Structures are given as C-alpha cells and as structure tokens.
Amino acid sequence: MATIEVNNRTIEAEEGRMLLDVLSEQGINVPTLCHLKDLAPSGACRMCVVEVEGARTLAPSCACPVSEGMKVKTHSPRVIRARKTVVELLLSSHPDDCLYCVRNKNCELQDLAEGLGVRQRRYVGESRRAHLDVSSASIVRDPDKCILCGRCVRVCEEVEGVAAIDFIGRGAATEIGPAFNTGLNTSNCVNCGQCVAVCPTGSLREQSHLKEVVDALNDPEKCVIVQHAPSISVTLAEEFGVKPGKDVAGLMTAAMRTLGFDRVFDTSFSADLTIMEEASELVHRITTGGKLPMMTSCSPGWIKFVEQMYPDFMENLSTCKSPQQMLGAVIKRFYAEREGIDPANVYSVSIMPCTAKKFEAMRPEMAKDGLPDVDAVLTTRELARLLRMYGVDITAMAPDTADNPFGQRSSAGKLFGATGGVMEAAVRTAYWMITGEELADLKVTAVRGLDGVKQAKLDINGQQVGVAVASGLANAKQLLEEVRNGRDDLHFIEVMTCPGGCINGGGQPLRTNPEAVKARMRALYKIDREDTVRTSHGNRAVQRLYEEFLGEPLGDKSHDLLHTHYQKREIIG
C-alpha cells in the first residue's frame, strides 16, 4: 500500500494501480471520455488529467500509476482550464444540433461542456463531411459526431473479439469505420451494440423502429402484439430514474396496454419453449452420438460470429430459433389462426435488450410466405422513448398481468436474461427428461455470476455432463479454440454475446456500470427464488401448446416453426 495525498486529503492506495480507478473508488469525480473499466487505459481523451506535484506536465490519471508520497490535485485551476480547452477543441468540429440528437440530455460530451461552463464557440474547426452509415440493420453510424475516443474500437476488439471497426487514416482526417470504410452491413460486425453502449456521444445508435411501431399502433386494421424479453423488466425502470435492480414486469405490462398494444406476451414463455426443444435436442445428441458439444443459439450476435469466423462449428449450434423468433412464429402461424386473425394483419413487435435482434428479425430464414415472424424490434431505450412520447409514467401504473396463453412463464425462462441462465434452465429440464425426476436443488450455482467463463461437471444419472458458459465473444473464442484443439469433455456450451448476458445488452439503458449489471442479475435470481414454477417443463402454457398444436419437442411442427439453419458468411460482404 502507498500513502498519497489527493486534494490535501490522505488516501491509502495500492501502489501501481491506476490513479483514476483509485480516485473514482474514493468518490472523487474525475471525468473521462475514453476510459473503460477493466480494459487497458488508452489515454486518448486527456479529460482525466490531474496535477501531480513535481511533474512537468499534467498527467492522465487513467494511465498514471499510484506511487508512494504522490501529491495530486484533481480540480486545480490549471487542470480545469486544460479540461475545458479539450472540450472546446472537441466541440470545434462537432455538430451543433444537440436539440435534434438522439443523445440530447444523455451525452457525455454535452455534460462535460455544461459542467465546465463552455458558453461560446472559441475555436471554429472544419466540420467533417457527413456520410451517415445506415446500412446496418442494427446500428447507425454518424462519423460527424465521433470524437475519436476509441471506446467502440476497444470494446469490439477486446471484449467481443470481433474488431469490426478501427481508426482509418490519420491526423485531422481520421475516422472510425469498418475495413475499406464501407457500410457496417458488409463488415464482420455482429450487431451486438456494445459499441453503442459505450459511445459517449450520438455517433453510434440503434437503427430505430419507433416510427414503424407508432404507425402500426395507429392503424386500426392491425392487431399489434408485443413480446418483451426476460431482461427488460429488470432494466426498464432505470430509464425513469429508478435505481438498478427493480423488477417492473407488472407496471411495464400495464404501460404497454396504455400505449395501445392489443396483446402483451412474454418472451420468457418462448424461452421455456426453447428449453423444451433445446434440452430435447441435447438429450438426443448425447444419446444418439450427435455432434457435441452442442452450443446455444439464442444470441444473434454469437450466431453471426460463428457463421463468419468459426463456420466449422455451425453443426454444433443448436438448430433452435431464439425465443424472440419462436414466439414470433407461434404468434403468426398458430395464435393468429386460432383467434381468427389474418396473419398479414398481425404486427408483431418485440422489446429486446439487444440491437442484434433487429438483424435477426430481418434474416430471410425468419419469414414465411413473405411474412416476417417479427415485424419490428425495439430496444429497452426505444421502449422508454415511446413511453415518454406518449407521456406514460410507468411508476404511476397499476400492475397488470400479461395476456394468455403466451404471457405465462416459468422463472427458468426469466433466467435467460443473465449469463448462465439458459444453461441453468436447460439443466433443470434435461435432468427431468433423462431421469424423470426434478433436480433436488434447482439452483445451479456453478453457472451463476458474472465471470466471463464458467464451467461445471454435472452428474445426471451417473453420466458426467460437462457444461461451459461464456459471455463476451472474446471469452467464447477461448472456449472454441480449446474445443478446436481437441478438448472433448464438454457436452453443452452457452454463449451470450454481451458480457454478463442480456442484462448488459447493447440495447439496454446507457451508462450501465458493473454495479448496475450485478443489481439486474440479483433481481433475476430473486424472481427465480420466489417463483412457484421454476422449470420450463412445468410451464402449463407450454405443455398445452404441445398438447394442442405442436405434438412433441423436435416433432414435425416444431421443425417447421421453431428450428432454423445457418450459413457460412464471408468475412466481408
């Protein structure tokens, strides 16, 4: 430990740790535009500079290791002047259209300009040429608003192992973009949206489906059906100032009705359905010598990642569609008919924590006879925008319950929202399928928590089943390499594209910090702990769907509606 002095206050800190981390733990607020917790410092933005006694220049605290006896000033006049100048220089080439920006009032650059008291444009730089990249189904890229902090580049490479984008060119002409500076749609971008989540400005945002949804809600011909993903109910409230970890499922359902959705369904129902199919598939593969380890297929970023970078593992992917697509298919191909609604008049909306779900919904395999299974996908942020647009205050709602039959869920389906949740739900049901009994303890502790890779050996009826869970594609890559190099003790691998799973998805409220992710995870575990139906096979609505319509898991109808196939993709194009 070293003793240092910060703003005349004595602080004990571990020697060699970066000053910025220490300061933020001490509640000393030093701004940064480029630093990301847990990633290597880049020192690009110079916002976190501090004055260190005896040093000739100001030091970037993100890359300044603590040393014994250091004396630091974090808000001296010199420091504040430097920060203000940095912001003014950034603004010199930044568009002035804050009022029209999707990040208005939620922009880190705007906050800093405000906080540092920038009141006039002291420097006038050349504004960059606009070429909005709207080519991607999921993400809009606006290089004009980019401040070149490099967070998106680092997240894409270090957390997701994709590296779809990088700095292009140099000097004042530098911009960030995919190889050959083309559209994201022809790059190896997997659409996860982690870049959107870390972007300090409005340079990266989701491809919005709000207008289409509003139009459908106002179309008297349309029966507008909404489904919401397992993680939405534990994150939406944050958009309205509630602290992370509050489950608002009932309030959210009521709010959706107020917005005019004709039916409110729960994607956790089809998560249960996914488990029935996927656990059956796993048991089938294990008993008949099928391709192992089987890998989950719920996370669309991961699917595209395998298709383009690890096509030799496509056979390992479960053929199950994701819960979003399963419910979409069941709504249009079964429910509409049963209710006497023309499927062409059904407008199916899903609320997802994810930008890649927008891409998934547009995949050609996810449509039949020209009708897509899901018509529009809104992120958690877009749902919040829709609620604000309609003046709906979710905290003032009286809780309501979702519609039948697809509003019923088990808490296993709800667990899909966190890393390890699909695995836990699948283990509960696979155990039951193999042994005919319920697991003695439904809680599978080994696959819980926020570790990037989690592994366990489970004993099912005397057979050792090896399972692994990875979140963040860089972690998944590690596992894939091990399997490629001959590791053969694994039967089932769950992969979530985003670190921590959907609760930390690219469509979730901005400025999510690790504490918020933990709180969201705890909220899901609490729901599971307190629920009475905790297994997917225990979901009565799922059982009835099989009795009435589907027959049995992996049956003909299931294959037609609930399963899909994959195709190798070129890395570019």
Added chain:
Amino acid sequence: MVSNVKLQEVNAVLEDYPTAGRDALIPILQQVQKRQGYLSPQAVIRIGEHLNLAPSKVYGVATFYNQFRFSAPGQCHIQVCRGTACHVKGSAGVLETIQRLLKIEPGQTTRDGRFSLEVVACIGACGLAPLICCEENFHAQVSPAKAEKIIKQYQKKVTTDG
C-alpha cells in the same frame, strides 16, 4: 479467375513469412503493393487471415501511411508534387485542376481505369517546381492551364493506346 491469380501473388508473398506476427504487417503490405500496384480488399483480408488480424486492423494500419493505395493504378498514373517548393509555386491549383478534369481525388482511379492520381511529398526537383509526373515522364513548371493541356494530351494518348 483473375482474382485467383491475384490471390496467388499474395500467397507467394506470405510464403516468405510462414510464422510471422503482426509486426510483419507493413513489409508484407509493401511487397503485395509492389507486385499488384495496390492493396485489393481480397489481399487485405488474406493478409489479415495469415497474421490473425481482422481486416479492419489491416486496413486501419494501411490507411495510416501515405504509401498504400486501395484502387488499382490507372493506365496513366499521375503524381502531383505537393512539397514545399511546389506549394509555394502554386501546386494546389494544379492539383485542383487535375481533380476537376478527371473527377477523382488523390488515391483514386477513374472508373474507366485510364487515370489514377497520387499526391507525393517531394519529387526532388524543386528548381523545376511545380512538378507533375505522368507515366514516369516529368513535367516541369506546370501551371493549371498547362496541367489541363497535359491531361488532354494523355486523354488522347491513352484512348488511342487502349
């Protein structure tokens, strides 16, 4: 077919670097460009595969340096010197004229593949500034009007050649 031949050229360069890491990227890019005249998307992807780098990373490094180009050179490759002496003697106007006539920017090739344009820092003949170099022929003391004449000349020449 053509692209197969081209990829073979790239592979031939890579054969000299069987176990190379990312530090070999720049020499590889230089050699591929030397053989092919530019870095094609296929070449960038192939080099990335070999070095275990994403195409965006290879492209990012390559665009940092002035020496790499990403479109095939035209039949007539024009270099415009923008060094200090040429600048003082008005090379900005020369460059602008050529850009206007050919409707391309530095680093680009006309759609018909006849002309490509490159800005170079100094040709080393400052006494003759401003200079341009077309098909390895030097043209000295070029004014915008003279540049127009030169371009027109090559336009005729390249057409009749082609």
